[in-house]
Amino acid sequence: MFNKKVGLAVAAILLAPVAAVAADAPPAAFNQCKACHKVEAGKHGVGPSLAGVYGAKAGHAEGYKYSDNHKASGLTWDDANLAKYLADPKGTIPGNKMAFAGLKKPEDVAAVIGYLKTLK
Numbered sequence: 860m861f862n863k864k865v866g867l868a869v870a871a872i873l874l875a876p877v878a879a880v881a882a883d884a885p886p887a888a889f890n891q892c893k894a895c896h897k898v899e900a901g902k903h904g905v906g907p908s909l910a911g912v913y914g915a916k917a918g919h920a921e922g923y924k925y926s927d928n929h930k931a932s933g934l935t936w937d938d939a940n941l942a943k944y945l946a947d948p949k950g951t952i953p954g955n956k957m958a959f960a961g962l963k964k965p966e967d968v969a970a971v972i973g974y975l976k977t978l979k
């Protein structure tokens with residue numbers, strides 16, 4: 860018979876090393892962002908560099924030309940605002956120029972925010 864406790868313990872042991880190795884690696888969902896965003900400070904693509912974005916104010920990256928609506932949003936990129944924005948960029952900041960529909964899965968939003976926190 861399947862023992863649920865043993866099964867969970869085995870799963871935890873098997874998954875733990877993977878989680879440790881992957882701590883600072885981008886989650887799969889971040890691949891969609893790479894088309895427009897670089898993670899090195901000062902390097903911009905279609906979108907601004909995401910280095911240091913966590914905890915910063917909207918429009919944080921120097922040398923990048925943001926839309927007026929984006930700058931005027933006054934948002935600070937904490938967990939709550941990032942979660943809203945990444946799920947629905949256009950709904951969160953109407954008229955901003957990030958041409959991205961949004962991440963549909965909450966677990967992808969959480970994984971991407973966790974990764975953004977590691978970008979200094």
Ligand code: HEC
Nearest residue numbers: 892895905906917918919920925926929955956957958959
């Ligand atoms: C098609 C290109 C494109 C894609 C794909 C895209 N972005 Fe953006 N992103 C932009 C642009 C352009 C802006 C600037 C918006 C403005 O100025 O109105 C932006 C702005 C941002 C900002 C605000 C930065 C700041 O300094 O205020 C964050 C955070 C962000 N994007 C995260 C992401 C994440 C995470 C993904 C993937 C889930 C993603 N973006 C996908 C183009 C894109």
